Amino acid sequence: MSDFNEFDQQGSVPSRDAGSIISHAFEMYKGIFLYAIVAMIIYLVGGFLIQTISGFNSASFAEEIRDAGGDFTDFSYWNAPGFSTYLTLSGLLNILLAPLYVGLIFIVNKFNTKNTIEFSDLFVGYRQNFVNILVYSLLSGIISTISMWLCFIPFFFVFPLLMLGYPILLFENASATEALGKSYNIAKENYGTFLGATFLGLLISFAGIILCGIGIIVTAPFIMVVMYSLYCAFLGKPRQILYKQ
Numbered sequence: 001m002s003d004f005n006e007f008d009q010q011g012s013v014p015s016r017d018a019g020s021i022i023s024h025a026f027e028m029y030k031g032i033f034l035y036a037i038v039a040m041i042i043y044l045v046g047g048f049l050i051q052t053i054s055g056f057n058s059a060s061f062a063e064e065i066r067d068a069g070g071d072f073t074d075f076s077y078w079n080a081p082g083f084s085t086y087l088t089l090s091g092l093l094n095i096l097l098a099p100l101y102v103g104l105i106f107i108v109n110k111f112n113t114k115n116t117i118e119f120s121d122l123f124v125g126y127r128q129n130f131v132n133i134l135v136y137s138l139l140s141g142i143i144s145t146i147s148m149w150l151c152f153i154p155f156f157f158v159f160p161l162l163m164l165g166y167p168i169l170l171f172e173n174a175s176a177t178e179a180l181g182k183s184y185n186i187a188k189e190n191y192g193t194f195l196g197a198t199f200l201g202l203l204i205s206f207a208g209i210i211l212c213g214i215g216i217i218v219t220a221p222f223i224m225v226v227m228y229s230l231y232c233a234f235l236g237k238p239r240q241i242l243y244k245q
Contacts, residue, residue, distance in 0.1 A: 003052035008228065010113060010114055011072070011109075011112040011113040011114075011237045011238075012024060012027070012112060012232075012233060012237075012238065013035055013231075013232045013233065013237050014229055014233045015054050015233065016193060016233050016234060017193060018192065018193055018196030018197040018200060020233070021146055021193070021197040021226065021229045021230055022197060022200050022201065022226065024229040024230075024232065025201065025222065025225040025226045025228070025229040028108050028111060028112060028225050028228065028229065029221075029225045029226075031109075031111045032104070032107050032108055032111050032117070032225075033218065033221075035107050035117070035119075035121075035122055036104060036218075036222075036224075037102070037170075037218060037221075037223035038101050038122065039103075039104055039122065039221055040216075040217045040220055040221055041217065042097070042100065043097055043100075045095075046093045046097065047090070047093065050086060050089040050090055050093060050208050051082075051086065053085075053089065054082040054089055055082035055085070056083050056085065056086035056087040060222075061208055064213075070124070071162060071201065074164075075177050076112055091141065094111075094137065094141060094215075095134055095137045095138055095141065096134070098125070098133050098134060098137035098166075099123070099124075099125025099126045099130060099134075100122065100125060100213075101122045101125070101166060101221075101224050102124070102125030102129075102133055102166050102169060102170050102187075103121060103122040103123050103125045103126075103185065104122065104221060104224050104225075105166055105167055105170055105224055105225075105227060105228050106121055106124045106125070107121050107122060107171060108224075108228045109228065109239035110164050110170075110223055112228075112232075112237075113237075121123075123171070124170075126144060128170070128173070129170070129173055132169055132174070132175050132176045132179070133166070133169050133176075135175075135176035135206070136165050136166070136169055136176035136179050138178060139176060139177075139179070139180055140162045140165060143158060143162065144158065144159060144162070147159070156195075156198075156199060156202070157195070158196045159198055159202075160191065160197075160198040161183065161184045161187045161188065162180070162183055162184075162187075163183065163185045163187060163226070163227050163230050164179075164183035164186055164187065164227065164230060164231055164232075164234070164235070165179045165180060165227075166179075166224070166227055167227055167228055167230075167231035167233070167235075167238070168182055168183060170238075171238040172220075173230070173237065185235055186235070190234060193233075193241040197226055197230055198223075198226065200226075201222060201223045201226035202223055203221050204219060204220050204223075205221070205223040206219070206220075207219050207224045208220060215220050
């Protein structure tokens with residue numbers, strides 16, 4: 001397992017209210033958005049490869065949904081060519097890319113503490129606590145998927161409870177179940193703030209689709225930075241960590 005050194009360092013911490021947390025996340029994101037774009041490009045390339053392998057055409061699928069005109073009584077998602085394979089591979093891709101999201105949080109912390117950022121920092125999650133990151137991604141993915149299936153709306157109330165998981169895995173080297181439990185307990189005790197910050201963070205993250213489709217590459221990773229800002233607000237500024245090669 002990789003080792004981390006720690007020492008006192010500068011870094012900002014937001015107040016425990018949704019507005020301060022989002023403002024803090026926005027300031028952090030302005031400094032690391034190029035790395036966030038790289039992470040999104042990697043994700044999109046992976047998604048393109050999955051469509052190629054599965055034979056699923058998302059563009060024609062979306063067109064069929066539009067043509068249905070709101071009448072989905074005879075519309076079968078699962079009968080779409082390659083759809084089930086696409087869903088399976090997409091889930092696997094999200095799990096395998098989870099360490100990349102952790103790496104983005106690592107970069108945010110280095111920016112906040114005014115340390116030199118290296119491109120390899122984006123992949124630190126593949127070297128540190130890798131297995132637990134994958135397990136947590138699987139568990140949180142199952143929880144999020146179930147909440148989405150329940151008319152989707154419950155997702156917005158469940159997701160705030162998962163917001164601290166990835167930062168805890170990184171900064172505290174916790175197990176997947178420890179990260180899940182600690183994130184749930186802290187968010188439950190401060191649910192109003194977590195709900196507000198998460199909702200605003202998701203709104204900004206999805207703004208790229210609403211304003212300009214391709215803009216999702218720029219905005220989508222914002223929610224990962226909100227996770228970092230929430231961690232700072234409720235657990236204090238993370239210890240400055242330096243990865244040993």
